[in-house]
Amino acid sequence: MKKLPVIFISLGLSVPSILFAQTDIDALRYSLSSLNGTARYVGLGGAFGALGADFSSLSDNPAGIGLYRRSEFTFTPSFGSENTTSSFVSQSSSNNKYDFNIGNLGLVFANPLKSDKGDGWKSVNFAIGYNRLNDFNTRATYQGIN
Numbered sequence: 200m201k202k203l204p205v206i207f208i209s210l211g212l213s214v215p216s217i218l219f220a221q222t223d224i225d226a227l228r229y230s231l232s233s234l235n236g237t238a239r240y241v242g243l244g245g246a247f248g249a250l251g252a253d254f255s256s257l258s259d260n261p262a263g264i265g266l267y268r269r270s271e272f273t274f275t276p277s278f279g280s281e282n283t284t285s286s287f288v289s290q291s292s293s294n295n296k297y298d299f300n301i302g303n304l305g306l307v308f309a310n311p312l313k314s315d316k317g318d319g320w321k322s323v324n325f326a327i328g329y330n331r332l333n334d335f336n337t338r339a340t341y342q343g344i345n
Contacts, residue, residue: 232332235302237275254305258330267309267324275302279334287343294340303330 221229234240236255240247247253251263254273281296305328312320 228335233334235277235300235331235333237273237303241302254307254326254328255303255330257305257326257328258332261326264307264324264326265322267307268311268322270309271307273303273305273307273328275304276300277302277331281337283338283340285341287341288345290343292340292342294338296338298334298336300331300334301329304328305330 234245236245236258237253240253240255245255245259247256247263248259250256251260252266253263254271256263277300279296279298279300282293283295284291284293286292305326307324307326307328309322309324311322
């Protein structure tokens, strides 16, 4: 029984030597999000995260759907373009990429409660959907003879 703690300690000390963590570049890459969502949300620069009553605010502030008074279905297509130009030893190359994405797709169910009293709950809302937060699909071309 005395060998069991020694085995666990030696295993615990050897495991971190084979593990790899994220670098600072990975942390920056995955912490930034691009501005995607409904046209209303993108047009105001994402300010509906605080205001609510827009489906795109669901990813920033889920309590924002509490301002809905009617049910809503939302679908927002998005179009992206990417242009990359590189040069190496006086040789240049370029690459263009165009893609079509779904910015968001969602459904909000709003159920106003019939209440004679002025206080208490006014409605019960439920939302389900998809918000595109970022796009990690990039393409870059490098070529040249050294």
